Ligand SMILES: Nc1nc2c(c(=O)[nH]1)N(C=O)[C@@H](CNc1ccc(C(=O)N[C@@H](CCC(=O)O)C(=O)O)cc1)CN2
Ligand SMILES: Nc1nc2c(ncn2[C@@H]2O[C@H](COP(=O)(O)OP(=O)(O)OP(=O)(O)O)[C@@H](O)[C@H]2O)c(=O)[nH]1
């Protein structure tokens with residue numbers, strides 16, 4: 001882990017040259033460094049225009065400067081922002097001056113890491129921020145905002161609190177069973193609550209598919225016999241010449257993909273080799289890769305030339321298949337397909353895009369979904385412990401399982417609660433009287 005007592009700086013805005021470059025500093029030397037550059041430090045949280053001078057007294061640039069005294073900053077430390085002209089030479093010189101003043105370049109994610117260490121944001125929020133920055137579609141943005149600033153952390157902490165609460169009631173029954181102030185058998189109600197929580201968590205985990213689809217994209221594989229028009233369709237959807245198209249059967253061998261933005265959803269479309277028996281070693285490898293891609297697909301678009309004899313449905317047993325007839329411009333419509341398309345006239349392509357979005361939306365369960373494998377594995381771990389607790393016989397072991405479940409949840413946000421077990425006992429049962 002990088003040294004957290006260092007003062008750090010970085011270019012926080014995009015690639016230079018640019019209109020403006022935001023240089024962010026964080027740590028105990030930030031204000032000192034600003035004072036050295038500008039002669040005076042402006043009042044907190046107010047943008048002020050200043051000349052920035054080097055140690056030799058020459059003007060490096062003019063820029064807006066803002067100070068954020070600890071703890072009221074993004075990192076929770078003293079922070080300074082310099083909004084400079086977005087020149088590489090200006091940034092190079094400022095970097096040099098800041099190094100002379102005892103600051104070092106920040107490592108990747110180091111500002112967010114400090115925000116986490118200083119309790120400004122939890123791990124779920126850190127991950128949400130990372131997702132927000134890399135979001136490319138509207139739905140990725142919404143999911144990231146829900147995670148980063150929405151209810152996700154709260155939800156997991158509430159669950160952990162409910163478990164701690166249940167445990168408190170059970171511990172109370174264990175320890176103080178002889179005392180009059182403890183209600184008789186609270187157990188039944190506690191375990192009913194825990195069972196309800198477990199069901200809620202299981203539903204949440206089951207919605208993971210939505211999170212995966214939004215974050216990693218809905219995987220659509222174009223499959224079908226050689227020459228059906230698979231690569232032509234990929235090119236038409238991508239609106240550029242991605243894949244080689246020829247009238248020779250067996251043209252495509254590698255799996256190619258393009259990313260589409262359909263109604264704000266990331267859709268990852270794969271073109272594959274036409275599936276057939278062949279002696280060509282290269283093509284055979286292509287067919288093997290095509291089959292692997294089909295296995296991993298969320299949706300398979302099974303293409304077939306409309307005029308070709310109906311195919312044995314080789315794709316039966318797959319979760320979702322859309323049967324699409326191709327070359328409708330030369331063949332005419334046919335009933336046996338879900339829809340017919342032509343890449344020459346563009347017929348059916350909007351309908352196909354609509355159908356892909358419609359299939360995708362069948363998985364839709366809202367934005368309050370786990371979206372990372374890390375979260376899902378802790379959630380699973382927690383539900384396993386809860387199941388153990390529900391099935392157990394010895395009250396103290398069952399209570400211990402609830403503790404383990406709560407701490408698995410705590411690891412999601414990175415704030416394994418210091419338990420308020422006794423608080424709950426004392427507040428509810430007046431044990432301390
Ligand atoms: N110029 C600029 N724009 C930016 C950021 C930044 O650091 N600088 N951000 C960086 O990612 C994001 C905004 N996030 C921020 C989050 C918290 C604080 C902050 O200073 N929080 C204090 C005070 C809160 C308040 O005034 O209400 C705090 O939490 O105590 C600043 C930015 C996006 N835009
Ligand atoms: N008229 C017409 N021709 C098409 C259409 N779509 C594809 N073709 C033609 O059909 C031939 C095969 O197209 P490809 O896209 O290479 O077919 P493929 O399914 O990728 O074939 P393989 O990669 O060999 O499996 C090419 O000559 C295309 O120009 C269409 O909608 N209308």
Ligand SMILES: [Mg+2]
Nearest residue numbers: 230231251252
């Ligand atoms: Mg092809």
